[in-house]
Amino acid sequence: MSSDYNDNLWNDVLKELQNNIQPRHYEFWFQNSKILALTDKAVKIQVSNEIIKQKIKENYLEHIKNSLFKCSGNELEIEFICEAKAEQQALFDFEIESEQVSQEVKDSTTYPPINLNSLYTFANFVVGPSNELAHSASVAVAKAPGKAYNPLFLHGAVGLGKTHLLQAICNGLISQGYNQQIVYLSCEEFVNEFISAIEDGNLGGFRYKYRSVSMILIDDIHFLAGKDRTQEEFFHTFNTLYNCHKQIILSSDSPPSEIPELKERLVSRFKWGLVATLDVPGFETRVAIVKKKAKLKNKELPDGICQYISENIVSNIRELEGAVNHLLAMAELHKKEITLDFCKRALKDIIRFNEPEIELSDVLEATIKFFNIKITDLQSKNRQQTVVLPRQVGMYLAKKLTKYSLQEIGAFFGGRDHTTVLHALDKIKELSQTSPRVTESLVEIEKQILEKKY
Structure with missing residues (x-):
């Protein structure tokens, strides 16, 4: 049976069980349960651990059998599998699937060098109340991939540092000599490559490529919205990597639950690890960012200049960086000292007081x-x-x-x-x-x- 059918059937069964079980018992014993495999005669149900497995068999087996019969129309033999065993099965399934991919396809699978900005490091990231959790979680993941927070989901508006943190994780691991395969790409690239794999009849190669990595980082995962077939493919890729304890890191402009037309089972999985927000930085953090951006150009800006820029550019770190770069370039071009008056003239096209920005x-x-x-x-x-x-x-x-x-x-x-x-x-x-x-x-x-x- 398809995974969609299994999920829908189990949701129907759970609704039936809720009518017969006390709410607190239902929430405790059946959270994170799901159907792993289903035939006309038998069903495999995953539960969290051995204790829960035994408790369900002792107290709720008949309830489950009756609900399954009511929802599926079949009398099914039930087998319960603990999560750890399910992970072993997922690894086994992936190994079998990998064996079915020809050696020629495996040999032709290549991973282009990761295109990283060398300035996007943790040392160059300015931490403040608006991004503290996202930063600390990213550092933790870089120290222990697959163990700290998996998946790690970062979200925030454009230009607030999501890409910086994703690339900082990559740069940090590479500098430590991490020799496992890392894939970093945009969601649009993932979608386009998936479409090409369908057109070329190379889905096996595509799946082998993305399900055999040690870490995957995908920027702008909200691009999956409305793309049902790609969502289905990514769902299975996610499951394979997660069950094999491979690190998954995603970024988006919205939290999982607010991405439109995203299947609920993906929303749920995106929230399994840690969801961290990057908000608009406060004034003090913006001043620190302006100083840091200037320092990276081997320049120091007076406090008054840093405060002027930070007071007038509020919503976006990229705009702050752009303003600093423009100011320094103008000063270099005209061989001028950077005074407040020069700063106002140099940035007059960037900071417009009488023209509120339309959002x-x-x-x-x-x-x-x-x-x-x-x-x-x-x-x-x-x-x-x-x-x-x-x-x-x-x-x-x-x-x-x-x-x-x-x-x-x-x-x-x-x-x-x-x-x-x-x-x-x-x-x-x-x-x-x-x-x-x-x-x-x-x-x-x-x-x-x-x-x-x-």
């Missing part, structure tokens, strides 16, 4: 208000015209009025890729020339956004 949330709020629809509908997979048009209008205005990239806009509007955003831009541009109603909508929504911000 994606501003566009979203105005769009749903104008069209009278829910945020959840706009960010969902709903393809009804009453939702598709507002979504495309929102994407169009987001591109026009904000500084965000196509990929960032797509992710915000429900985990869509940049090609979907490009299609929306072309569609609304075309409609704006042929449909007065669409043109009027664009003008009115943009007016509402600008009036609110200015």
